[in-house]
Amino acid sequence: MTTDRKKILSGMRPTGRLHLGNYVGALKTWVDLQDRYDCFFMVADWHAMTSEYADPSLLPGNMRDMLLDWFAAGIDPMRSVVFIQSLVKEHAELSLLLGMFTPVSWLERCPTYKDQIVQLANKEIETHGFLGYPVLQAADILIYKADIVPVGEDQLAHLEITREIARRVNFLHGGPIEQVTNRPLNPIFPEPEPWLSSTPKLFGFDGRKMSKSYNNAIYLTDSPDEVTRKTKQMITDPARVRRTDPGDPSKCNVFDYHQLFTHDKAEEMGVQCRKAGIGCIDCKKTLANSINNLFDPMRERRASLADKPGALEEIAEDGCARARAAAQNTMRILRGRLSMPEGVSFLGKPS
Numbered sequence: 001m002t003t004d005r006k007k008i009l010s011g012m013r014p015t016g017r018l019h020l021g022n023y024v025g026a027l028k029t030w031v032d033l034q035d036r037y038d039c040f041f042m043v044a045d046w047h048a049m050t051s052e053y054a055d056p057s058l059l060p061g062n063m064r065d066m067l068l069d070w071f072a073a074g075i076d077p078m079r080s081v082v083f084i085q086s087l088v089k090e091h092a093e094l095s096l097l098l099g100m101f102t103p104v105s106w107l108e109r110c111p112t113y114k115d116q117i118v119q120l121a122n123k124e125i126e127t128h129g130f131l132g133y134p135v136l137q138a139a140d141i142l143i144y145k146a147d148i149v150p151v152g153e154d155q156l157a158h159l160e161i162t163r164e165i166a167r168r169v170n171f172l173h174g175g176p177i178e179q180v181t182n183r184p185l186n187p188i189f190p191e192p193e194p195w196l197s198s199t200p201k202l203f204g205f206d207g208r209k210m211s212k213s214y215n216n217a218i219y220l221t222d223s224p225d226e227v228t229r230k231t232k233q234m235i236t237d238p239a240r241v242r243r244t245d246p247g248d249p250s251k252c253n254v255f256d257y258h259q260l261f262t263h264d265k266a267e268e269m270g271v272q273c274r275k276a277g278i279g280c281i282d283c284k285k286t287l288a289n290s291i292n293n294l295f296d297p298m299r300e301r302r303a304s305l306a307d308k309p310g311a312l313e314e315i316a317e318d319g320c321a322r323a324r325a326a327a328q329n330t331m332r333i334l335r336g337r338l339s340m341p342e343g344v345s346f347l348g349k350p351s
């Protein structure tokens, strides 16, 4: 991938089938970003290992399901580099080298570290790998010289560590320091900028946080009937008891969905709700149609991939090869700057 466009790196842990919350929270943004940037999208299986190392048996199936959802949703492997982190081993090499530059105190002060230790108390994650997770993340980003990283507010601290690591490597190995700017003249890595997206939060159809463990999500793989069944179960304005009662859409989960998926008709749904011009049953039917309209092209793309045995593997293999070529190029430059041998020929040089 050699264009003048800025580069973006983003990834997801392979958690399996994606739901509507994952779609509006990240995947839809990725699909849109492809038009403006050179995108690298990573299946972050090594990241998953930081917490799933005791039983990683579900990871292969989860990776497959997630990749299918990405392509079904419109991630285009011709335009974007889609790859599996652990199949581009240069990430591990760079992570190891960046670890040499990273003071432990930077990792220990990372606000998400202590937070995750508490949240994942049922897993033993006080490990070297978990503490060093931001270093691996820095390697993921810097190995492609990404200019921009889409992040949520909670990920800003991690990205700041990436920027600090890049700065430190550049300062030590980025050539002479320019006097006016006090920056190295020949930096190895760009300092990636955050791209903060305002992602709307979707609740599950039971009104709680959307989560696999609550079994309250609408999945991108759900059939039209499943979508209809789940929308029927959605919690509405609790004060609207009878069909003739006016409703308050701002207190209704269904209306939150309408605003995201029913587009230009959403406002009218709200107006009709307020004057009891529409009943909740019909309102939910409209929502089910809106979601199914969104899913129909995804269903077609998924079916066409499923019809071609080996197609998914072929696409993933091609993406890994393209990622590997870019990663190897960065490592060749870095190893040169760090006086590390590319082969045994250096042994022949007189000292």
Ligand code: SF4
Pocket (backbone or CB within 6 Å): 236, 237, 240, 247, 248, 249, 252, 253, 254, 255, 269, 270, 273, 274, 278, 279, 280, 281, 283, 284
């Ligand atoms: S009419 Fe629609 S928006 Fe209004 S309360 Fe019923 S489901 Fe919610």
